[in-house]
Amino acid sequence: MKYVYLFNEGNKDMRDILGGKGANLAEMTNIGLPVPKGFTITTEACNFYYKAQEKLTDSILSEIKKAIKILENETNKEFGKGDKPLLLSVRSGARASMPGMMDSVLNLGINDEVCESIAKNTNNRKFAYDSYRRFITMYSDVVKGLNRNYFEKYISLAKDKYKVNSDADIPEDAMVKMAKDFKKIYQKLTHEEFPQDPYVQLFNAICAVFKSWNNERAKYYRKLNNISDDWGTAVNVQEMVYGNSSDNSLTGVAFSRNPATGEKGLFGEYLDNAQGEDVVAGIRTPKSIDDLKKENKAIYDEFKDISEKLEKHYKDMQDMEFTVENNKLYILQTRNGKRTGKAALRIVLDLIREGIITYEEAIDRISEDDISSLLHENYEDNELKINKPIAKGLPASPGAGSGTIYFDSDSILKHSKNEDTILVRLETSPEDIVSMKHAKGILTIRGGMTSHAAVVARGMGTCCVSGCEEVILDEANRKLKFKDGTILKEGDKISLDGNTGLVYKGILKKTSASLSSDLRIFLKILEKYEGIKVRANADNAVDAKVAFGFGASGVGLCRTEHMFFNEKRIFSFRKMILASDKETRKKALLEILPYQKNDFKELFIAAQGKPVIIRYLDPPLHEFLPKEKEDIEILAKALNITNKDIQKRIDELKEFNPMMGHRGCRLLITFPEIIVMQTESLIGAAIEAKKSGTKINPEIMIPLISDFKEFVFIKNIVNQTANALMKKNNVVVSYKVGTMLETPRAALLSRDIANESDFFSFGTNDLTQMTYGFSRDDAGKFLNEYYNKNIFSYDPFVRFDNEGVGRLIEGAIKISKKVKPDLEIGICGEHGGNLESVEYFSKIGLDYVSCSPFRVPIARLASAKANIHKKNSK
Amino acid sequence: MKYVYLFNEGNKDMRDILGGKGANLAEMTNIGLPVPKGFTITTEACNFYYKAQEKLTDSILSEIKKAIKILENETNKEFGKGDKPLLLSVRSGARASMPGMMDSVLNLGINDEVCESIAKNTNNRKFAYDSYRRFITMYSDVVKGLNRNYFEKYISLAKDKYKVNSDADIPEDAMVKMAKDFKKIYQKLTHEEFPQDPYVQLFNAICAVFKSWNNERAKYYRKLNNISDDWGTAVNVQEMVYGNSSDNSLTGVAFSRNPATGEKGLFGEYLDNAQGEDVVAGIRTPKSIDDLKKENKAIYDEFKDISEKLEKHYKDMQDMEFTVENNKLYILQTRNGKRTGKAALRIVLDLIREGIITYEEAIDRISEDDISSLLHENYEDNELKINKPIAKGLPASPGAGSGTIYFDSDSILKHSKNEDTILVRLETSPEDIVSMKHAKGILTIRGGMTSHAAVVARGMGTCCVSGCEEVILDEANRKLKFKDGTILKEGDKISLDGNTGLVYKGILKKTSASLSSDLRIFLKILEKYEGIKVRANADNAVDAKVAFGFGASGVGLCRTEHMFFNEKRIFSFRKMILASDKETRKKALLEILPYQKNDFKELFIAAQGKPVIIRYLDPPLHEFLPKEKEDIEILAKALNITNKDIQKRIDELKEFNPMMGHRGCRLLITFPEIIVMQTESLIGAAIEAKKSGTKINPEIMIPLISDFKEFVFIKNIVNQTANALMKKNNVVVSYKVGTMLETPRAALLSRDIANESDFFSFGTNDLTQMTYGFSRDDAGKFLNEYYNKNIFSYDPFVRFDNEGVGRLIEGAIKISKKVKPDLEIGICGEHGGNLESVEYFSKIGLDYVSCSPFRVPIARLASAKANIHKKNSK
Numbered sequence A, B: 001m002k003y004v005y006l007f008n009e010g011n012k013d014m015r016d017i018l019g020g021k022g023a024n025l026a027e028m029t030n031i032g033l034p035v036p037k038g039f040t041i042t043t044e045a046c047n048f049y050y051k052a053q054e055k056l057t058d059s060i061l062s063e064i065k066k067a068i069k070i071l072e073n074e075t076n077k078e079f080g081k082g083d084k085p086l087l088l089s090v091r092s093g094a095r096a097s098m099p100g101m102m103d104s105v106l107n108l109g110i111n112d113e114v115c116e117s118i119a120k121n122t123n124n125r126k127f128a129y130d131s132y133r134r135f136i137t138m139y140s141d142v143v144k145g146l147n148r149n150y151f152e153k154y155i156s157l158a159k160d161k162y163k164v165n166s167d168a169d170i171p172e173d174a175m176v177k178m179a180k181d182f183k184k185i186y187q188k189l190t191h192e193e194f195p196q197d198p199y200v201q202l203f204n205a206i207c208a209v210f211k212s213w214n215n216e217r218a219k220y221y222r223k224l225n226n227i228s229d230d231w232g233t234a235v236n237v238q239e240m241v242y243g244n245s246s247d248n249s250l251t252g253v254a255f256s257r258n259p260a261t262g263e264k265g266l267f268g269e270y271l272d273n274a275q276g277e278d279v280v281a282g283i284r285t286p287k288s289i290d291d292l293k294k295e296n297k298a299i300y301d302e303f304k305d306i307s308e309k310l311e312k313h314y315k316d317m318q319d320m321e322f323t324v325e326n327n328k329l330y331i332l333q334t335r336n337g338k339r340t341g342k343a344a345l346r347i348v349l350d351l352i353r354e355g356i357i358t359y360e361e362a363i364d365r366i367s368e369d370d371i372s373s374l375l376h377e378n379y380e381d382n383e384l385k386i387n388k389p390i391a392k393g394l395p396a397s398p399g400a401g402s403g404t405i406y407f408d409s410d411s412i413l414k415h416s417k418n419e420d421t422i423l424v425r426l427e428t429s430p431e432d433i434v435s436m437k438h439a440k441g442i443l444t445i446r447g448g449m450t451s452h453a454a455v456v457a458r459g460m461g462t463c464c465v466s467g468c469e470e471v472i473l474d475e476a477n478r479k480l481k482f483k484d485g486t487i488l489k490e491g492d493k494i495s496l497d498g499n500t501g502l503v504y505k506g507i508l509k510k511t512s513a514s515l516s517s518d519l520r521i522f523l524k525i526l527e528k529y530e531g532i533k534v535r536a537n538a539d540n541a542v543d544a545k546v547a548f549g550f551g552a553s554g555v556g557l558c559r560t561e562h563m564f565f566n567e568k569r570i571f572s573f574r575k576m577i578l579a580s581d582k583e584t585r586k587k588a589l590l591e592i593l594p595y596q597k598n599d600f601k602e603l604f605i606a607a608q609g610k611p612v613i614i615r616y617l618d619p620p621l622h623e624f625l626p627k628e629k630e631d632i633e634i635l636a637k638a639l640n641i642t643n644k645d646i647q648k649r650i651d652e653l654k655e656f657n658p659m660m661g662h663r664g665c666r667l668l669i670t671f672p673e674i675i676v677m678q679t680e681s682l683i684g685a686a687i688e689a690k691k692s693g694t695k696i697n698p699e700i701m702i703p704l705i706s707d708f709k710e711f712v713f714i715k716n717i718v719n720q721t722a723n724a725l726m727k728k729n730n731v732v733v734s735y736k737v738g739t740m741l742e743t744p745r746a747a748l749l750s751r752d753i754a755n756e757s758d759f760f761s762f763g764t765n766d767l768t769q770m771t772y773g774f775s776r777d778d779a780g781k782f783l784n785e786y787y788n789k790n791i792f793s794y795d796p797f798v799r800f801d802n803e804g805v806g807r808l809i810e811g812a813i814k815i816s817k818k819v820k821p822d823l824e825i826g827i828c829g830e831h832g833g834n835l836e837s838v839e840y841f842s843k844i845g846l847d848y849v850s851c852s853p854f855r856v857p858i859a860r861l862a863s864a865k866a867n868i869h870k871k872n873s874k
Helices: A012-030 A043-051 A058-075 A112-122 A125-142 A149-162 A172-190 A198-212 A216-224 A276-281 A289-295 A297-314 A341-353 A359-365 A368-375 A381-386 A409-415 A430-438 A452-460 A517-528 A541-549 A560-564 A567-578 A582-607 A629-639 A643-653 A665-670 A672-691 A708-729 A744-748 A750-754 A764-772 A780-788 A805-819 A835-843 A853-873 B012-030 B043-051 B058-075 B112-122 B125-142 B149-161 B172-190 B198-212 B216-224 B276-281 B289-295 B297-314 B341-353 B359-365 B368-375 B381-386 B409-415 B430-438 B452-460 B517-528 B541-549 B560-564 B567-578 B582-607 B629-639 B643-653 B665-670 B672-691 B708-729 B744-748 B750-754 B764-772 B780-788 B805-819 B835-843 B853-872
Strands: A004-006 A038-041 A088-094 A104-108 A233-239 A250-257 A264-272 A318-325 A328-336 A394-397 A400-406 A421-425 A441-444 A463-466 A472-474 A479-481 A487-489 A493-497 A502-505 A533-537 A555-559 A612-615 A698-702 A736-741 A759-762 A824-827 A848-851 B004-006 B038-041 B088-094 B104-108 B233-239 B250-257 B264-272 B318-325 B328-336 B394-397 B400-406 B421-425 B441-444 B463-466 B472-474 B479-481 B487-489 B493-497 B502-505 B533-537 B555-559 B612-615 B698-702 B736-741 B759-762 B824-827 B848-851
Touching (some): A004 A012, A004 A058, A012 A038, A012 A328, A038 A088, A043 A198, A043 A233, A104 A125, A104 A198, A125 A149, A125 A198, A250 A289, A250 A297, A250 A341, A264 A289, A297 A328, A341 A368, A368 A853, A394 A452, A421 A430, A421 A493, A441 A493, A517 A853, A533 A541, A541 A582, A555 A560, A555 A582, A560 A567, A560 A582, A567 A582, A567 A643, A665 A708, A672 A698, A698 A759, A708 A736, A736 A744, A736 A750, A750 A805, A805 A824, A805 B744, B004 B012, B004 B058, B012 B297, B012 B328, B038 B088, B043 B233, B058 B233, B104 B125, B250 B276, B250 B341, B264 B276, B264 B289, B264 B297, B341 B359, B341 B368, B359 B517, B359 B853, B368 B853, B400 B441, B441 B452, B452 B463, B463 B493, B517 B853, B541 B582, B555 B848, B560 B567, B567 B582, B567 B643, B629 B643, B665 B672, B672 B708, B736 B744, B744 B750, B744 B764, B744 B805, B750 B805, B759 B805, B848 B853
Parallel strands (some): A400 A421, A441 A463, A533 A555, A555 A612, A612 A698, A759 A824, B421 B441, B441 B463, B555 B612, B612 B698, B824 B848
Antiparallel strands (some): A088 A233, A250 A264, A250 A318, A318 A328, A479 A487, A493 A502, B038 B233, B088 B104, B088 B233, B250 B264, B318 B328, B394 B463, B472 B479, B493 B502
8 A cells, every 4th residue: 555645646536545635736746837846645544543543654654754755856955954954844635625624734844953054045044943933833733732822922022022013024033032932932831852853843743634634623624514534634745835935935825716706817815925824814914916917927927827727627716825935936735716606606607608617517516505595695704704693503594684583473574564573483383474474584492404483484585593592582571692691682683694503693784695697597507407306395376486486397395284374364274173063164164265275276377287286284283273372362252252262172182292193184084174175275276277278287185194094085085075066167177186105104005005196295304203203393402412422414304314214215116116107206395405315316216306495496406416417327 | 606505504614604693503403403494695695785786686586585495395384374384583693793783583474364374373362463563563673774662662551551561461452453553553654564475574674684784883893893894794594483482482591601700501591481582671580591490301401411512512602592482492593602701711721621622722712801801800790780981081901990089199199098099180191100009090081092191000000091081170170070060079989990991980899800720720821832922011020020920031121210200219310300510410310320220130139030121211301300380399499499490491301292302312312321320220230139149131222213323322331331330340240232123214224223232122102103103192183083984993002003013023123134133023012912913923023022011911822822823824
């Protein structure tokens, strides 16, 4: 096994063992760019280091020594001695970019002798000792774990003493003294002398970089970004070049295109006579790259050429570090640059136009977050920098929402005409739906990423931060108490960031969102590559139109219960629930019928013949009854019954585990008159739509089946009711009757159900809950511990569990298609809007996924990606 | 297809097509017993009748006519005419006995002419017209659906008029007039003349009997007894014999052994000069069969001979109907007699001794209910007859419990020293456990057959009626309101029947229960035939000893949380829950440790080396916190914190769906210190037991796994803790660490878990809940509708769902045994005590079932049955 590669031995495709930085340094070396010479110690060496109880084995040590010898030859310098001493940078570089997460040591190879030698040779004593003191500081920090404060305090005092603002302005003698004093500080803290042997310095630095792979922030970053702990980091050892060696030196960073807007052209900044860390530290204000054009056209042009060359070579916008040492340009690093969603889109569209990438490559490049950020309002970057969040919850629905706090739906409805409002609730319930539509943002104390608030907010495209458990809601006094002591009352202002889950006090400035022309173009491109179809979860014509605008091919889930939460209807619906006999119940349902029929008709007209799946009543009845005393009183008065009557019914309907209770088909079977009403509304609407010339394609979906007999019972009533209505109107409309598969039993016995059902739709939310045996609303209490203890690596309610729940689904598809090969099968859970999940659903042969309207573009992106991937892997 | 069989064409093995009664009549005919001649119309004819829109087809009609001709020849009588008219009984007879559920018509074939002819030939005009009026009544009722009241009122008036007590004493002329008047009544109500054509009578009667297969009570009975609706009934057409034709005539019913005690010898009663229906009607007091011995020794002896012959022939106790017509004995029916559990056991043991049946046949005969009734106190039969129930709930735990009502655990504890108490709760919670042990019975308003109350009560052998939703519990006023208006207050007396779910006012008299010597003998017999092993769910040494006494081969489930519900421990446990940091939590746990250790030690000593599976903490923490305001105050004072602190923690722990919440391994992973404490208790106890010379065989079981990583995390802590403790004590104990499979995901991915786990135990309660997606506590709200609408035929929490949940289990066994062929796999859900379920578990190759101690004998019976069945089907 080879553990050390010279730059000219590697190339850009060796990221896995050389890391990103190492692979790119090798690549640049090979295409002849001015890269300081060096070598890379592989990621495999890192893993081997950990296997060997955090030691470098002899074979690795000897490979390194050999590489140093070669480096000495190539550079004509000597490591740790001589007239021309070789100084090195030792930098981390993992397979995936983890900027700033791991450690580096620069200026390595200096000792007392070398320092003097540099001073002599460069005729710049201050530069030599500046480099030395920098090296001692970094080595102390990175290798020995000493607090940088010891050194920084010293510098600070020195600057005071000499009344200068910048380190660079400290006089030469003081700089010499500083380096010497730093050695003393080192000795005092470590009880050992600062190492003079350059190999000791080097090996310790390499070990320290390897060790930094497992520091806390690196581990956290990997978890956040789904980077495997097993990959390890490579170490790049490279000849130092000095942007701080003279006034003809400088150092800087630049992008080949604007990372915020995507606009073509160099974008970056640099510092004269400085080292890279000075740019990062922000002590001096850097100059714009445009200044370089004026000040040193030759270097600028050379850099611009290199930038374009690199862009073409890597076929993507580059983020480069460069240094000019005594008028000679070096490229220290290049990588694909991070960018905003807006820039990402602009860049791929430009690169297509420039003939640099294909459509498929463009689709491959665009991420879920890129699209997501374009669909919602966001706060200005600077606002997020200068404001400190006061709490963190779950980023339940993306976007930025700010406004005045209210703690109940009525207040929201009252105030949202005149001001932007934020609904704050312990948890939301279906009753809150109308106000959720009016609020600019929703903050809940309880509930996870797929809680009621989260699901509904995503559906509406409203910003939502859920499960903000660290905040204490004092409902009685209408106050929110934050961890940092902040108290916000009703009427105070707040800003929610649905992308990060962060909560800010006051109103933060926003950037505006709109369906940009770039996005339109991109969505158009996706059409050609569409794989699995994308439908939308839309409960009304308005949502459906949004979804169709984003390219949805139909409605995959219309939750009819949401239609009941309108002032007039909820009253009738409650009458229905409170009815003591079937006749009263029927009468109340008759009151709702015309509303529901009209809603369905609007939906059919919006769909223009696209399939529309309408799910019959699903949630338990108690969700529809009022909870507050006042509301109960109002209802009692209106219905001319006592509060006690209502309370009694509420008690009767109380459930231990509502998620596993009297809901879905169980409710429909207990109260078949609901089936009749919903069928009459739906088929009635279909008849009217058809009469008016609209193409229709309704699919009736029965929820929560666990046995085919449940389905048959309901289907028979649907068909009887539909037939009677069609006969009466002398119009025939075709419709399908299908079922959700959302209990494990339904999946296990889907063959029996397939015989009876026109279509299947996996309800992956419930299926995930029941397969794991935990509810999405309660899982928040332990999922964090599961991540911390490496038991789970992701939330199965956000990303589909291919392994477990997937086994159920794949089994169900197999046995069902055996009896009905052309059965339409889709999914309508929250996973329909998750990129990895859609790829999986595509792979196992589902016909469509259905997701919230605002996730449709993302699902379509996932569909195209999966399709391209499938095609290319054939 | 042959639809009509003469009695001499059939035999006892043709129950399926001849029905039980028909097959036995054929059998008796063939072995030469005095059976009136006749024929059977098959059950297939019944099904064909329904297929043909409730009509008898020509081919069936002609077969019947042919059979009548043969009957005329054999009896030398003529149907519907002549000097010797042939009268018939037309009786139902299904494959399974459905006593009294369907209809019969007797004395068929009488018309005006025949009646006169009988009068002449018997020289008994009164008898002739008595028979005629009986026939008209029955025909009107059964064939025409007329209310019998019309006729009974007439009889009642006639008895008044002639001042007689019995129909039989009505004078001859009046009887003649009565028959004629009955014809008029018939005509008035039906607007047609009473049919004179005997074939019209016959065909209509046959149709009526077929139709009675689907009357409401028959359908209900079939549902209760799991009899298929598809079987249909046969019809037996038989020459009438008359127990009411003279003073030398009589009719009666008798058992070949005492059906209450099982004692050998004829047991029955008869009426002189009467027809069978008179015996049933109970108008005259019948004589004991012993009187017959004195009054007509010859007939008695003849009957006794026949009884013994039949018993030997059928190898079982017989329930016979007989009639003596003018000193000639006829046997009208024989069937295996219904009997009490006590009698059933006595009879099979006697039959074994008499060499009539084998051990295997004996085991085959004894039912779940037989054993169950012997393990619990029951009310005297007569008490259940004379007392009217005031409510009906679910028969959650068998036995009879009566006493004084109390509505809270404290009152139970206070009063149960001085009197028998009944705990009445909306629902019970783990806090009630101690009082549940002291109460004589438990009544809950909510919850199903596997609710907390039901499971715990069965485990304790305490009578329980659960889910008595029709009763209104007014906790504030400590009152129960019953549907019939009865109101019971605290301190009133009540009787619960755990076998039927019925509730009675006052105290009903009981029969005593004990482990009878017959049961001991039978349990001993079971040993030889044991198939699948039977362990017990036992939470302490006392319960375990009961179970071992019943022959349990180990403890399959010890729920450690039950150990916390003792006054001293619950306090420490609550401290643990309320702890705000790990150290306080650990301290509180340390307080519990010695108790738990001692409990485990006692359990190990009781088990004497039998395997003992101990499950680590499973329920969510909120179950352990007080709910009532007072209790919260007491706890707050004791802990020196505020009520608010406790209330806050209660609020924090609140869950939407506790069944799918923070419990089981999720809790252990969040608070690993609980794993440590439980392991230290368990291994500590094992070490002490081993040191004292006791054989030990502990198995540690981790609940609610859904991913093998959960299991590995916990197993590692268990092993570390155990190793440290063993090292410290310098003793090695061997123990297993295994897991429950109770989430669908664990079953689906059991191969991964099998690699890590020493054993598996399917928790079929939770697995059933999650596979169906409904909770056992909430299913009560709709399961009744499911039965009514023929969607479910049984409660899947009582009888295991082989088809759906079974598919998961079978799949899991298959994939797990592939990686670990000798993996021990059992089940520990409530299904372990259900006969059909145990048979299934045996078939799919599980190693053991585990059930409540008081179900152990039943599970052992099931195990033996399954084993014999398996052996015989090879």
